[in-house]
Amino acid sequence: xDTAHSHRRLTQLLSRGSLTxxxxxxxxxxxxxxxxxxxxxxxxLHLTPGDPARNLxxxxxxxxxxxxxxxxKYHLNDPFMSQYLQWLGNVLHGDFxxxxxxxxxxxxxxxxxxxxxLQLAGLSFVLTVLIAVPLGIAAAWRTGSVLDRSVSVAxxxxxxxxxxxxxxxLLYIFGLWLDIFPVYGSGDGGFDRWWxxxxxxxxxxxxxxxxVFKLTRTAVVAELNQDYVAFAQSRGLSxxxxxxxxxxxxxxxxxxxxxxxxxxxxxxxxxxxxxxxxQGIGSLLAGSVTFKDLPVVQAITLLTATVIALTxxxxxxxxxxxxxxxxxxxSR
Amino acid sequence: MSRRALIPIVTGIPxxxxxxxxxxxxWIVPNATRQDIMTGVTSPGTAxxxxxxxxxxxxxxxxxxxxxxxxxxxxxxIALGSMMIGIMLGTFAGYMGGWLDLLLSKYADLxxxxxxxxxxxxxxxxxxxxxxxxxxxxxMLFSPTDIRMVRGSVIAQSxxxxxxxxxxxxxxxxxxxxxxxxxxxxxxxxxTMLLNxxxxxxxxxxxxxxxxxxxxxxxxxxxxxxxxxxxxxxNWGSLVLPxxxxxxxxxxxxxxxxxxxERFEERSVQR
Numbered sequence: 001x002d003t004a005h006s007h008r009r010l011t012q013l014l015s016r017g018s019l020t021x022x023x024x025x026x027x028x029x030x031x032x033x034x035x036x037x038x039x040x041x042x043x044x045l046h047l048t049p050g051d052p053a054r055n056l057x058x059x060x061x062x063x064x065x066x067x068x069x070x071x072x073k074y075h076l077n078d079p080f081m082s083q084y085l086q087w088l089g090n091v092l093h094g095d096f097x098x099x100x101x102x103x104x105x106x107x108x109x110x111x112x113x114x115x116x117x118l119q120l121a122g123l124s125f126v127l128t129v130l131i132a133v134p135l136g137i138a139a140a141w142r143t144g145s146v147l148d149r150s151v152s153v154a155x156x157x158x159x160x161x162x163x164x165x166x167x168x169x170l171l172y173i174f175g176l177w178l179d180i181f182p183v184y185g186s187g188d189g190g191f192d193r194w195w196x197x198x199x200x201x202x203x204x205x206x207x208x209x210x211x212v213f214k215l216t217r218t219a220v221v222a223e224l225n226q227d228y229v230a231f232a233q234s235r236g237l238s239x240x241x242x243x244x245x246x247x248x249x250x251x252x253x254x255x256x257x258x259x260x261x262x263x264x265x266x267x268x269x270x271x272x273x274x275x276x277x278x279q280g281i282g283s284l285l286a287g288s289v290t291f292k293d294l295p296v297v298q299a300i301t302l303l304t305a306t307v308i309a310l311t312x313x314x315x316x317x318x319x320x321x322x323x324x325x326x327x328x329x330x331s332r
Numbered sequence: 333m334s335r336r337a338l339i340p341i342v343t344g345i346p347x348x349x350x351x352x353x354x355x356x357x358x359w360i361v362p363n364a365t366r367q368d369i370m371t372g373v374t375s376p377g378t379a380x381x382x383x384x385x386x387x388x389x390x391x392x393x394x395x396x397x398x399x400x401x402x403x404x405x406x407x408x409x410i411a412l413g414s415m416m417i418g419i420m421l422g423t424f425a426g427y428m429g430g431w432l433d434l435l436l437s438k439y440a441d442l443x444x445x446x447x448x449x450x451x452x453x454x455x456x457x458x459x460x461x462x463x464x465x466x467x468x469x470x471x472m473l474f475s476p477t478d479i480r481m482v483r484g485s486v487i488a489q490s491x492x493x494x495x496x497x498x499x500x501x502x503x504x505x506x507x508x509x510x511x512x513x514x515x516x517x518x519x520x521x522x523x524t525m526l527l528n529x530x531x532x533x534x535x536x537x538x539x540x541x542x543x544x545x546x547x548x549x550x551x552x553x554x555x556x557x558x559x560x561x562x563x564x565x566x567n568w569g570s571l572v573l574p575x576x577x578x579x580x581x582x583x584x585x586x587x588x589x590x591x592x593x594e595r596f597e598e599r600s601v602q603r
Contacts (some may be wrong), residue, residue, distance in 0.1 A: 053492045
């Protein structure tokens with residue numbers, strides 16, 4: 001009894017140890033990926049056509065003194081690698097330089113706008129999960145039913161439909177024609193803010209829900225085809241018992257893909273924010289790119305990459321922690 | 333006749349129509365970009381303008397027909413280009429393995445670490461590229477998934493008995509890769525390519541919606557939509573026509589690609 005107990009405890013510890021090792025390895029890989037990306041993002045300054053100093057001046061009057069001061073400030077006369085290291089050092093301290101378009105630091109500019117983007121992304125994510133996961137399960141449960149067929153076709157259309165076109169149509173129908181929702185802008189905070197975010201969030205969720213529906217349906221169908229389901233049925237387990245078994249297993253791949261979907265939201269917010277004239281990170285990026293406001297572009301690109309990389313890391317660790325099958329494969 | 337068999341017909345009709353627009357728009361609507369500032373914005377149903385006119389007095393319908401070209405040609409080139417890269421590199425990586433495989437998968441990881449929309453926006457925006465530069469950037473961004481797809485199916489084929497026999501017969505590696513494995517990968521590659529056309533169409537029109545890619549004055553659906561934001565209260569046609577065209581085209585290509593993929597899968601199971 002005692003030895004059995006200590007044996008179990010030992011295996012637990014060992015598996016926890018290997019989880020730690022797994023996390024360390026994945027962290028190192030993520031760090032490396034971000035380092036490479038930071039290099040590419042820094043190089044954007046020099047890959048953009050024209051003199052970097054002139055690009056950083058923006059629309060101000062170009063005088064030799066100003067150019068010189070910019071060169072000094074951004075160390076543009078230093079060798080490339082030392083410029084990069086200096087920049088990276090600042091970035092790690094949260095300093096992305098100054099915005100060319102707005103005379104503030106990039107950090108203040110971003111912190112003013114990040115809340116809205118997070119709210120938009122969060123609301124769309126919740127909507128996506130609430131709509132797509134139950135529909136995916138229901139469709140998988142009765143493949144070939146009217147529900148399954150109609151939602152499947154709708155999801156193919158949804159995946160293909162461009163966000164901004166859907167957004168503009170919703171804006172016209174519910175904002176202008178029926179006059180239910182506000183048309184543009186981000187509201188005055190509080191409830192008004194959320195009310196302004198309903199249409200943008202539905203827009204963003206429509207494409208994602210289509211994707212998540214497909215993933216959920218595939219996962220549940222795959223699980224239903226497993227031998228243990230047939231076995232459980234022949235043993236006479238109740239419908240409800242089988243359902244809970246299947247769902248528990250199918251939810252692992254679904255949860256994994258949800259993490260990646262969340263990361264992808266940040267690509268979608270660009271178009272939705274521009275469509276609905278929301279003052280978030282996405283619309284800031286779009287504006288900064290056309291204006292060549294490089295410090296802002298660099299900051300947003302790198303931050304998005306970091307969020308996505310960390311989400312992917314969290315998803316991997318989650319997958320590893322909940323699914324014993326992966327752990328076995330990993331330790332081999 | 334099953335319901336699925338209807339898909340090529342249902343999707344074929346709108347796609348054939350779009351194809352006609354692409355090829356013959358210069359004869360169907362030779363004056364699509366003619367401006368008429370005096371007319372200005374008119375609502376749908378105005379005499380001679382089914383979907384009204386935009387802020388420059390251009391006819392929305394004619395502009396949309398003329399815009400089919402820039403909407404579809406670029407995406408087809410993108411899908412073709414990235415699949416060619418995918419087939420070349422994916423076949424080598426899948427069959428030979430080794431450092432090439434590792435390098436390519438790291439390259440794919442790097443590109444997949446960021447949303448396509450974001451990278452395409454940043455790169456094309458900063459280098460001020462026109463239409464074809466955007467196409468080139470998107471080929472680069474689409475190729476990693478194609479490389480992975482081809483690599484996966486090549487690996488799946490490599491273990492099959494007919495490849496073993498080919499090896500035993502002493503055929504060269506290149507011959508096995510491109511004469512024996514490739515024909516079996518092509519059907520899947522083709523349906524993936526179709527899905528990529530739809531995806532590229534959405535990406536490209538998104539970029540022109542953001543003001544990138546297509547030059548000013550060139551008829552383009554994304555640009556029409558971006559213009560329509562300021563016209564919504566006066567002419568809903570400027571929104572509804574191009575939006576519907578993009579959605580229908582993308583959906584039709586997606587449905588067709590999906591249908592093809594399923595058919596190919598069924599066939600390979602039957603074998």
